Amino acid sequence: MSQAIIFDMDGTLFQTDKILELSLDDTFNHLRSLNKWDAETPIEKYREIMGVPLPKVWETLLPHHSIEDREHTDGYFLERLVDNIRRGKGALYPNVEEVFSFLKENNCSIYIASNGLTDYLVAIVGYYHLDNWVTETFSIQQIETLNKSDLVQSIIRKYGLTNAAVVGDRLSDIQAAKDNGLLSIGCHFGFAREDELSQADFVIDDLKELKAILPKLNK
Structure with missing residues (x-):
């Protein structure tokens, strides 16, 4: 029976922290230049909600701004993220390439399902050549509901994953796995929270631990 693993991107494969504060500072400096922000960059507030779709990010960080301002900010932030990725400011988590090679050698297909926007994901996949291993990368932009469970379901349907x-x-x-009857593996790094990880079937401290979990997909 063929196996598959669907990976999140931010805080799982990609160390978003390395470019997050830099890009967010760039963005809020831009807002200051437009006289649309006069306080500190809300980096801690962003960390609290990291992982939600970007439209919801700006609803939280810019609650009193217009939809037009949020959309403009969203576009500018994406530009800064992509530029910082292409300048090599980011990094993958340790052992990503090693684990991807192992999975492919063991006939396990690899997919990415992320709340990140398409251009952002394309930049990461391209810079780190992840398409050497990844079958396809899916963005939350492809789903009208902006729901991770629905995004994972679309992968399952497209590729007939069982x-x-x-x-x-x-x-x-974790919820996307449960909603689709899949095994959930929580990463004890990135933007993880203990109360959320407690709901996963497995919790790992390093991606290399997936090598030992892979045989359990057949059970």
Whole structure:
């Protein structure tokens, strides 16, 4: 029986922290230049909600701004993220390439399901050549509901997956696995929270631990 693992991107494969504060500072400096922000960059507030779709991010960080301002900010932030990725400011988590190679050698297909926007994901996949291993990368932009469970379901349907797991650092990843009858593997790094990880079937501290979990997908 063929196996598959669906990975989250931010806080699971990609160390978003390395470019998050830099890009957010760039963005809020831009808002200051437009006289649309006069306080500190709300980096801690963003960390609290990291993992939700970007439209919801700006609803939270810019609650009193217009929809037009939020959309403008969203576009500018994406530009800064992509630029910082292409300048090599980010990094994958340790052992991503090693684990991906192991999975492919063991006939396990790899997918990415992320709340990140398409251009952002394309930049990461392209810079780190993840498409050497990944069958396809899916963005929340492809789903009208902006729901991670629905995004994972779309992967299952497209590829006819029956034996798979979801790997991620946030509750949305764990819930997406449960909602689709898949194994949930929580990552004890990235933007993980203990109360969310407690709901996962497995919790790992390093991606290399997936090597030992892979045989359990058949059970």
